Each structure stands twice: as C-alpha cells, then as structure tokens.
Amino acid sequence: MMSKIIRIGTRDSELALWQAHTVEKKLNDLGYKTEIVAVKSQGDLLLDKPLYELGITGIFTKTLDIAMLNGQVDIAVHSMKDVPTALPIGIVQAAVLERANSVxxxxxxxxxxxxxxxxxxxxxxxxxxxxxxxxxxxxxxxxxxxxxxxxxxxxxxxxxxxxxxxxxxxxxxxxxxxxxxxLSWMVPAPAQGAMVVVAMEKDHFCREALSKLNHKETEICTHIEREFLKTLEGGCSAPIGALARPNGTSIDFEGVLYSLDGKEKFESKKSCTFESYKNFGKDCAEEILKNGAAALMESIRCDLKK
Structure with a gap:
C-alpha cells in the first residue's frame, strides 16, 4: 500500500515551499512516496488590499482546499495561524508539527x-x-x-x-x-509558529501516514489557542492573540483581545492540565466576553464593515 504517491499541495511562496518540503522529508523518511504540487493562492495575487478588507478568513488556504476537494492534491501544508478555525466539510486536521519560535x-x-x-x-x-x-x-x-x-x-x-x-x-x-x-511582550497569533497538515476525511491512507508526524503537545496547545479565537471572533477578524505553553504537567495560557486602536484591552491568564484542556480555550473566551469583550467584538464587526 506504500505505493500510493501522496500529492502535497502548497502555495508557491518560498516559505510555503519550505514547509511542504519539510513535511515531504518526514514522510519520505517513513517510507512514503510523495510529490509536491504548488498552487497560487488568491491571497498572494491580491497584494493591494488589506487581508481583513477581503472579507474572508482563510484566503491563503482556500485555493488549496479547492484543489483537495477537486482531487488535484491529497494533503495540504499550512502555517497554522492562517487556517480558519472551521475547516471545510470533508477536510480534517491530520497532523500538527512541533511548534517553532512563536515570537x-x-x-x-x-x-x-x-x-x-x-x-x-x-x-x-x-x-x-x-x-x-x-x-x-x-x-x-x-x-x-x-x-x-x-x-x-x-x-x-x-x-x-x-x-x-x-x-x-x-x-x-x-x-x-x-x-x-x-517583541516578547506581544501576544502572538493563535497557533503562531506551528505548521498543520490537512487531509480529506475519507482518505485513511494519508491520515494514517500523517498521524505519525503529529506532535501531541503542540496539538493540544494550538487547540486551546484556536478554540479561544473561535469563541471570540465567530468568523470575523479581530485583534486577538493567544499563547498556551506547557509548564510541567500543566499548561499556562494567555489570551488577549484589543480594540482596533489598541486603547481597550481584555485578557485572560489561566492554567489548565493536560487532562482538562478540552473546553479550556472556550471557557477563557466566554469569561472575557461576559466581562465586556462582547460589546467590543460587536463594535469591531461594525468598524470592519464600513
């Protein structure tokens, strides 16, 4: 069964290709055959507009999603911070690689x-x-x-x-x-420094291959950060930072939401255990929403629509 060639979809920027080759090498080392397929993304083509004006989260991942759904590629490699918190139907997160520098x-x-x-x-x-x-x-x-x-x-x-x-x-x-x-004082984007590989939900061959590349600790920390983001934003881009760090048997979390001008700030600093992380990010977000962040998110949505 190792004879199937795994086609790795990637954007054609230097960084995206570096990420794709990194995953390729890991799969090759495990005995899998691979091929890299580079696709231009709309986000790379529309350089004159700010990202949030384009009105879609995931502009860099969209093109690769379509290539996967159309069967042109089997898996796709992304900077995890660029990936929307809700994946398209039929596509699943198959591996999170060990996080690099998040600063x-x-x-x-x-x-x-x-x-x-x-x-x-x-x-x-x-x-x-x-x-x-x-x-x-x-x-x-x-x-x-x-x-x-x-x-x-x-x-x-x-x-x-x-x-x-x-x-x-x-x-x-x-x-x-x-x-x-x-800028160690700046709270990074949720999942900054981590790479994620996505596959088709029904593609058991690729999912099994990629599961061998998954770094559990990074998967858990990025899950918390992305859940915090998802609960706050509801599909709207906003100034949100989140970082979860392993600290012995527990995980230290810091999540922030700012107003666009930086004058207002809501933050959550808490810890959880590796056993209790499942809804932790969501709970942290819900707590600051109750404390006034909900009104701020509403006004940010209005500002960005103008």
Missing part, C-alpha cells in the same frame, strides 16, 4: 530612538497593530502585504521605522536580518 519580531532600520518618540510601523495584522498602538500610542501603523521577501523589500524602500514579522517565518527560510528585536 513576533520588529525588523528595524538603524537605531531604536524612535521607540521613545514617533514613528511609522508596518504590519498587515490587526492583532500586531492594536498591540503596538497600545504600547506606543504616539506611533502610526501602515498596512503591508505580500510574502516575507516582498515585505522585507517594501520596508527597505520605505521611510517606515520598522515592520513586524513572525520570527518563525524568517528563521525557516534563513532570512532573519541582524537588525531586529524580539
């Missing part, structure tokens, strides 16, 4: 004096924008789109002071510049 970093130009005065920072993420403005209220943020290489080039050619990136992406393709600082 956000600021790539800057020259000195950091501007941190104490004024400056413009680029980010395409509502979460990063809100947290930056919360900490640096005198700064401005501008939208930036495109793959990592495109964004680094845009930063170089601009008069911005810096741009915010996920450390993992730059580290994976080995282009992390020297002039950066870790």
């Amino acid at each position: 956000d970093i600021l790539v800057h130009k020259g000195d950091l004096d501007f941190l104490n005065s004024e400056g413009t920072i680029a980010t395409g993420s509502l979460r990063r924008q809100a947290q930056w403005l919360n900490k640096y209220p005198t700064h401005k943020t501008v939208d930036i789109r495109g793959n990592i290489n495109t964004r680094l080039k845009k930063l170089e050619e601009s008069d911005w002071k810096g741009a915010i990136f996920a450390a993992a992406g730059l580290e994976r393709i080995n282009i992390k510049p020297e002039n950066y600082i870790n």
Whole structure:
C-alpha cells in the first residue's frame, strides 16, 4: 500500500515551499512516496488590499482546499495561524508539527530612538497593530502585504521605522536580518509558529501516514489557542492573540483581545492540565466576553464593515 504517491499541495511562496518540503522529508523518511504540487493562492495575487478588507478568513488556504476537494492534491501544508478555525466539510486536521519560535519580531532600520518618540510601523495584522498602538500610542501603523521577501523589500524602500514579522517565518527560510528585536511582550497569533497538515476525511491512507508526524503537545496547545479565537471572533477578524505553553504537567495560557486602536484591552491568564484542556480555550473566551469583550467584538464587526 506504500505505493500510493501522496500529492502535497502548497502555495508557491518560498516559505510555503519550505514547509511542504519539510513535511515531504518526514514522510519520505517513513517510507512514503510523495510529490509536491504548488498552487497560487488568491491571497498572494491580491497584494493591494488589506487581508481583513477581503472579507474572508482563510484566503491563503482556500485555493488549496479547492484543489483537495477537486482531487488535484491529497494533503495540504499550512502555517497554522492562517487556517480558519472551521475547516471545510470533508477536510480534517491530520497532523500538527512541533511548534517553532512563536515570537513576533520588529525588523528595524538603524537605531531604536524612535521607540521613545514617533514613528511609522508596518504590519498587515490587526492583532500586531492594536498591540503596538497600545504600547506606543504616539506611533502610526501602515498596512503591508505580500510574502516575507516582498515585505522585507517594501520596508527597505520605505521611510517606515520598522515592520513586524513572525520570527518563525524568517528563521525557516534563513532570512532573519541582524537588525531586529524580539517583541516578547506581544501576544502572538493563535497557533503562531506551528505548521498543520490537512487531509480529506475519507482518505485513511494519508491520515494514517500523517498521524505519525503529529506532535501531541503542540496539538493540544494550538487547540486551546484556536478554540479561544473561535469563541471570540465567530468568523470575523479581530485583534486577538493567544499563547498556551506547557509548564510541567500543566499548561499556562494567555489570551488577549484589543480594540482596533489598541486603547481597550481584555485578557485572560489561566492554567489548565493536560487532562482538562478540552473546553479550556472556550471557557477563557466566554469569561472575557461576559466581562465586556462582547460589546467590543460587536463594535469591531461594525468598524470592519464600513
């Protein structure tokens, strides 16, 4: 049965291909045959619009979902933070790989004096924008789109002071510049730094193969983070960060929701055990919704529709 060739679907950016090749190597090491199929995504083609204006969560994963449902590819590899919390009918999460660095970093130009005065920072993420403005209220943020290489080039050619990136992406393709600082105070996107592989629900061959790549601890932590996100947003993008970290036999969790301008903040900091994680993310989200976050989410939905 090992004779079936597993077709791995991926976007054609450098980072996406790196991720696909990583999964390919792991499957090959287990004796499986594979083939990589690169597909252009709408999110890569529409570079002039901010992601949240496009009105769909999962713009980067949609094209690959369709390729899978059409039988052009068997599995797809994604940065887990790009994957909507609800997968299309017929597609299931088959493996979560061990998480890499989950930190956000600021790539800057020259000195950091501007941190104490004024400056413009680029980010395409509502979460990063809100947290930056919360900490640096005198700064401005501008939208930036495109793959990592495109964004680094845009930063170089601009008069911005810096741009915010996920450390993992730059580290994976080995282009992390020297002039950066870790933003360890910034709560990352749910599942940041983790890669997920999805398969067709009925494809038992691929699901069994991928189950051998699953990293249980990362699966549990990302489950908590994504459940927190799902409970809060209900399909609407908002400035939400979440991070669950193993700490001995327990898991420490931090989840945040900000207003778009960064002035309002709701947070949940709690711990659970590896046995009691199932509805933990949902409970944390429901608690802050009761404490006033529900009204904020409603106003964010209205703002984003304008």
